Amino acid sequence: MSSEVMGYNAAMGLGLVEEMRRDAEIFVLGQGVATGGWFGAEKGLASEFGLDRVIDCGISEAFEAGLAAGAAIVGMKPVINMGFGDFALIAGDEIYHKLAKWRYMHGLDVPMTAVIIFPIGTMGGAGPEHSSCTEVLGMHFPGLKVVVPSTPEDAKGLMKAALREPNPVLFHSVQGLGWARGEVSTDPEFIVPIGKAATPRQGRDLTIVTYGSMVPRSLEAADTLAGEGIDCEVIDLRSLVPLDWDCVLESVSRTNRAMVVHEAAKTAGPGAEIAAQIQERIFFDLEAPVLRVGGKDFPLPQHSDLEAMSIPSVDAIADTARRLFAI
Amino acid sequence: MPAPDPALLEQMFHRMSVARAIERLMLVHTRERKFSGWWHPGEGQEAAPIGATAALERDDYLWYQGRGSAWAIGKGMAAGLILGDLLGKMNGATRGKGGGVPHWADYSIGVMGEGATLGSVYPLAGGSALASRIRKDGRVSLADFGDGTSARGTFHETMVHAAAWKLPLIYFCENNGLLVGTRLGEVSPTENIADFAKGYGIPGIIVDGQDAVAVYEATREAAARARRGEGPTLIEAKVVRRHGHYAGDPQKYRADDEFDDYRDPVDVLAARLRGNSAERIAQEAEAEVKAAYEEALAAPEPDASVIERDLYHVQ
Structure with a gap:
């Protein structure tokens, strides 16, 4: 199987690109995503998929996460880059109530795909409101899946799995590993199953x-x-x-x-x-x-x-x- | 904008009468069966939801707030699903998870559900409206809310984007002037909720919320505008909350003369019907609701397995 050496964020971005090519219901929204994203994962997305599917928004995390819930409820597959895991707390209602509980409280056993990207952890002086590891919140509030890749290949494979997953996924990308490099499978059907260590x-x-x-x-x-x-x-x-x-x-x-x-x-x-x-x-x-x-x-x-x-x-x-x- | 035709008027009156019959029944049910009090009566406010939903297409997306049942009934949900749910029975819309606060959804008729953290559906409606823009499916999303939740941050966050992106979105405010017991004027700098529309550069329409036809016409216009790609509209229906915030609320904060000018939305709509069909339709609606209530009383209670249902979907 062929592979290539690439960075963690780039691999995550490649997973996104491959899935966007095979599924027109996927769109990406966040602050600066159309201009390439803060950490490079969204580089080239806007030029390939256009501004209808790669959408910049204002500084409004609660809106972003709530929008993801609404779009996912009507069957689209939103990917929201929230910029920092810390910002989960700005969008608490939208993530831990709406994304997590909407189907449960309405008694609906239906698919609902949404990926919320939370860059977490220290990256060299980002400060107390941009460095937290918030992944435990997704363990405590039921209704979400929670992943944290540690290698470029897992970043790609888990992103692809998240976009094929019929449940909302909190995708924690590790800020400290953003530029880490490693072998990554280039097989478009390569995925890393969620729930497998x-x-x-x-x-x-x-x-x-x-x-x-x-x-x-x-x-x-x-x-x-x-x-x-x-x-x-x-x-x-x-x-x-x-x-x-x-x-x-x-x-x-x-x-x-x-x-x-x-x-x-x-x-x-x-x-x-x-x-x-x-x-x-x-x-x-x-x-x-x-x-x-x-x-x-x-x-x-x-x-x-x-x-x-x-x-x-x-x-x-x-x-x-x-x-x-x-x- | 044309008025509803006679057949639509009759359908509106039928649905309003069903919602009213549910209101009456729930008041008795709450009193006689010591119901938990999570029921938030919508009597007196039925014209707004009935008029607005009549103006929407079947597959338009409705995100509603939790007072009364007229939003879901107006969009075409059966009374039995609502009563079954209110009584917490397996035949209810949530299949055993109910008990007062509405979480009725049926995606196939555009009833998308209710967010019980008040004022939480703004961004969700923004999400479905954005989906419609991406898919070019011509659907309109309506976010219904009470005046009190216009203070919420996502009210602004969502409308700022929806207006900039010209999303097919309607903000529909039911302004009953009360946040539980607090008067809106004490916490809002504007006299009307519709005044906020100016800041977003969108139409802000004030409509008589006791008149379902006036609401229908305003919503029809807003939906047409949304479908033309001209963006969102904020509609403010001035409505009256006839009862307490919740069933059993003693309402000591209300004035004695508050209801002197009250116009019942059922009477207002009945006067617009041809001939004497109103009485017949109201009787049919009452019988329908009574039968649904009997059925709900007899329906099975949930067992513990319901607790673990619907958390994760397995493909």
């Missing part, structure tokens, strides 16, 4: 459950730990809703130790749910408590040095892993 590293001693920006850091920590005789398995969840529990539980029941790593704030972050379920479901397989490594429970600082100190480092991940063997 990947295991980029197999190991026997410890399962590191992670996703998004912390996948490369966890892999790096695993390399370090391998030199100390700790053989880590790293699971990249890719989707948080639905979450691939089979993959997680199977791995932990083999390694007997687990930790969860994410950039999102630690308290009540996705790791809290994952750690709790592992302990509820396979407690007697565990040799040690499930530990969590997450972002600090503070707003992300504007200062990029302080920002870097606010999220898990490779060392912090490795240190936590060592603790699991000292218990």
